[in-house]
Amino acid sequence: xxxxxxxxxxxxxxxxxxxxxxxxxxxxxxxxxxxxxxxxxxxxxxxxxxxxxxxxxxxxxxxxxxxxxxxxxxxxxxxxxxxxxxxxxxxxxxxxxxxxxxxxxxxxxxxxxxxxxxxxxxxxxxxxxxxxxxxxxxxxxxxxxxxxxxxxxxxxxxxxxxxxxxxxxxxxxxxxxxxxxxxxxxxxxxxxxxxxxxxxxxxxxxxxxxxxxxxxxxxxxxxxxxxxxxxxxxxxxxxxxxxxxxxxxxxxxxxxxxxxxxxxxxxxxxxxxxxxxxxxxxxxxxxxxxxxxxxxxxxxxxxxxxxxxxxxxxxxxxxxxxxxxxxxxxxxxxxxxxxxxxxxxxxxxxxxxxxxxxxxxxxxxxxxxxxxxxxxxxxxxxxxxxxxxxxxxxxxxxxxxxxxxxxxxxxxxxxxxx
Numbered sequence: 001x002x003x004x005x006x007x008x009x010x011x012x013x014x015x016x017x018x019x020x021x022x023x024x025x026x027x028x029x030x031x032x033x034x035x036x037x038x039x040x041x042x043x044x045x046x047x048x049x050x051x052x053x054x055x056x057x058x059x060x061x062x063x064x065x066x067x068x069x070x071x072x073x074x075x076x077x078x079x080x081x082x083x084x085x086x087x088x089x090x091x092x093x094x095x096x097x098x099x100x101x102x103x104x105x106x107x108x109x110x111x112x113x114x115x116x117x118x119x120x121x122x123x124x125x126x127x128x129x130x131x132x133x134x135x136x137x138x139x140x141x142x143x144x145x146x147x148x149x150x151x152x153x154x155x156x157x158x159x160x161x162x163x164x165x166x167x168x169x170x171x172x173x174x175x176x177x178x179x180x181x182x183x184x185x186x187x188x189x190x191x192x193x194x195x196x197x198x199x200x201x202x203x204x205x206x207x208x209x210x211x212x213x214x215x216x217x218x219x220x221x222x223x224x225x226x227x228x229x230x231x232x233x234x235x236x237x238x239x240x241x242x243x244x245x246x247x248x249x250x251x252x253x254x255x256x257x258x259x260x261x262x263x264x265x266x267x268x269x270x271x272x273x274x275x276x277x278x279x280x281x282x283x284x285x286x287x288x289x290x291x292x293x294x295x296x297x298x299x300x301x302x303x304x305x306x307x308x309x310x311x312x313x314x315x316x317x318x319x320x321x322x323x324x325x326x327x328x329x330x331x332x333x334x335x336x337x338x339x340x341x342x343x344x345x346x347x348x349x350x351x352x353x354x355x356x357x358x359x360x361x362x363x364x365x366x367x368x369x370x371x372x373x374x375x376x377x378x379x380x381x382x383x384x385x386x387x388x389x390x391x392x393x394x395x396x397x398x399x400x401x402x403x404x405x406x407x408x409x410x411x412x413x414x415x416x417x418x
Contacts (some may be wrong), residue, residue, distance in 0.1 A: 044086065140211045141212045161342055169213065178270070257407070290331075354368055
């Protein structure tokens with residue numbers, strides 16, 4: 001008889017499975033979390049919420065003749081009102097009974113998949129909402145710059161950053177009037193310079209210049225969650241929270257610095273901050289956050305580490321406004337930096353979150369019917385299928401009551417390698 005070898009005893013050997021499950025994709029919710037933590041929350045009905053705004057000063061100033069002269073007539077402060085209505089969003093999770101049975105208990109699996117999916121689903125839903133908050137309020141997740149079969153190259157900014165694998169998306173023409181149909185994202189590459197996504201099948205008539213929006217939108221000029229590019233905007237046409245921008249071309253315009261496709265500089269930053277001071281007054285500059293993509297965080301760090309000689313002030317004071325990475329904290333001209341992989345890669349936004357908030361009809365939670373949160377799936381026969389579905393849903397809108405309290409730098413170049 002030959003010697004016993006490994007093949008003879010494989011059946012006796014134990015299989016080791018690591019009991020940790022690492023995350024291999026991004027699901028940032030940085031901006032959503034900041035607004036939840038620092039912004040106001042207003043509980044509303046399905047009627048539009050009203051935001052009163054002080055838009056123009058009142059009073060008539062001038063000199064007069066105290067020896068019986070005419071003091072003239074006066075005027076008063078002008079007010080107007082912005083309005084906002086909630087948008088409903090849902091996130092559906094479907095699981096088969098075998099998944100539940102096969103992963104119940106530590107003797108069967110390292111994790112209970114059904115229970116884990118509740119946590120995963122909530123985090124992914126929040127990430128989806130955070131991606132929408134980077135947009136202009138129309139649900140556009142990206143613009144197609146090239147088509148190669150079902151692989152689409154997406155234009156920067158945004159690129160492939162605002163979609164996730166498995167997501168259902170819709171294609172619209174560039175004017176957002178023609179809905180070309182739906183598709184599922186099977187791959188997305190937001191890291192490489194190519195910025196590509198792959199669909200399971202192209203919607204009919206798809207052409208370069210079309211845009212992708214999230215599922216559930218319909219009709220021309222769809223309305224979604226109002227994001228940074230909706231509220232932080234210097235447009236003088238269109239509407240903002242149902243106010244005509246042309247009526248208040250200065251009051252509703254966010255101070256902007258156009259970088260002209262050049263790299264970020266300290267001068268850009270100082271100019272943006274000083275435009276806020278000029279817009280509202282020196283004493284009305286709020287507590288700003290510098291919100292940006294990792295590309296612009298990288299660009300700012302490059303400015304700090306390329307300085308060849310630093311003479312720092314003593315006495316515990318900061319040497320200068322540019323954080324040169326001595327302390328480990330990251331600030332931009334004294335303003336705390338918050339970076340996100342979902343943010344526009346060519347933009348820096350200065351946000352005063354005390355002016356931001358959420359109008360909430362229903363906060364994120366399970367969708368419920370008569371106390372039930374889990375619903376059966378039915379088979380082709382009409383009987384039950386061996387699977388079930390549950391949903392998270394939400395009804396809210398995001399508002400800012402002071403577009404001039406922030407500022408933004410756009411059309412910035414990305415550092416080499418991105």
